[in-house]
Amino acid sequence: MVVNRRIVFNQVKATGLPEPGVTTRPEQTEIDLDNVALNGGVLVRNVAASLDPTMRNRMKGGVYFTPNYVKDEPILCIGISEVLRSELDAYKPGDLIFIWSQPLEEYSVLPRQLVEQAGRKMDVPTNGLSITTYLGAAGMAGMTAYMSIKEIIGDRLQPGTTMFVTGAAGAVGQLVVQIARQAGVKVIASAGSDDKCRFLREELGCEAVFNYKTADPFEELKKFGGERGIDFYFDNVGGTQLEAYIEHSAKYGIIVACGYISGYNADKPEDIVYPKNLFKVVTRELTYRGFIVSSFIQKHLASFLAEIPQMIADGKIKVKEDVTFGVLGAEDAFLRLFTGDNEGKVAVLIDVDHADKWNLGERKKTAKVWQ
Known part of the structure; x- marks a missing residue:
């Protein structure tokens, strides 16, 4: 028997920030790795x-496009797992599975149907990239940026056009900025700290940046877009910044609606800020399109895997990651997403004992390990 540490869902919290120990809680069980029944998985x-x-x-208890978490069951997330035992012909011990619904725990028995429908085999990285990069820039976050731009903006992403990116120092935003800049697009980006703004300006090459906590987005976008306005908006945030873009959008502008994080933790529904100028979507003939990245996977996965990981390995795309070592640190790491204290993609290395194998050994030496 071995210890199996995990983070389970504890109780619904419809408003406010998630609370470690309240919304979720740590738990420790045991599992017999040699004899636990696999039942075909x-x-x-x-x-x-x-x-x-x-x-x-x-965690809110409402209706969402994926099922609510179940009380006393592990939180589910996107993850990478290593096969120890298998009753599936397609997988053998040592294989890696990229899976869209991984329990947030150290060991799991994954059912056959889940693996076949929500998993894909992946190679052990040999290009020097960390395993967590394959959850961020070379994984889900990168797919979100790359595929949505290809699908929604497409051939209109041309040199000399302009784009506004919110949450630009985050996991998705970093990639959006760099894809746009490499296409010759002029980018104005916002973030929640001066350090993040400095990163966007000095390392990612944004033409303009502003701290949304201290600057007026209406004034910043007016100054950047001028009379013509701004062509594209990659929206991770919603709220006031969405309203500001609509106000200073170019004719036939495109809004790529990726998220609405400004409203995820509102204390009351009426506290969520929605644009008051939506009629300008009509008068300026804007395209305002939401998306779920899984809808684009079949069409764009092959080109993404052929391009983006190698560009990261070659240094053509820069990546910032916020890696927590140990599953028990996941609650604090999750909270950082909403307080703005994260530095790039937030991920957890669960298999801390093999950090060297996953190209995170050096980072582990100076990191707190949650065990």
Whole structure:
């Protein structure tokens, strides 16, 4: 028997920030790795987990496009797992599975149907990238940026056009900025701290940046867009910044609606800020399109995997990651997504004992390990 540490859902919290120990709680069980029944599935050691803002919506008890979390059951997230035992012909011990619904725990038995429908085999990284990069820039976050731009903006992403990006120092925003800049697009970006703004300006090359906590987005976008306005808006935030873009959008502008994090933790529904100028979507003939990245996977996955991981390995795309070592640190890491204290993609290395194998050994030496 071995210890199996995990984070389980504890109680619905419809408003406000998630609370470690209240919304979720740590738990410790035991599992017999040699004899636990697989029932046609696979036994895995969970290697790493992605923590994403949309997970908050599954804690509210309302209706969402994915099922709510179940009390006393592990939180589910996107992750990477290593097969220890298998009753599936397609998987053998040592194989890695990228899975869209991984329990946030150290070991899991994954049912056959889940693996076949929500998993795909992936190679052990040999290009020097960390395993957590395959959950961020080379994984879900990168797919979100790359695929939505290809699908929604497409050939209109041309040199000399302009784009506004919110949440620009976050996991998705970093990639959006760099994809746009490499296409010759002029970018104005916002973030929640001066350090993040400095990163966007000095390292990612944004033409203009502002701290949304201290600057007026209406004034910043007016100054950047001028009389013509701004062509594209990649929206991770919603709220006042969405309203500001609509006000200073170019004719036939495109809004890529990726998230609405400004409203995820509102104390009351009426506290969520919605644009008061939506009629300008009509008068300026804007395209305002939401998306779920899984809808684009089949069409764009092959080109994404062929391009983006190698560009990261070659240094053509820069990546900032916020990696927590140990599953018990996941609650604090998740909270950082909403307080703005994260530095880039938030991920958890669960398999801390093999950090070197996952190209995170050096970072582990100076990090807190939650065990």
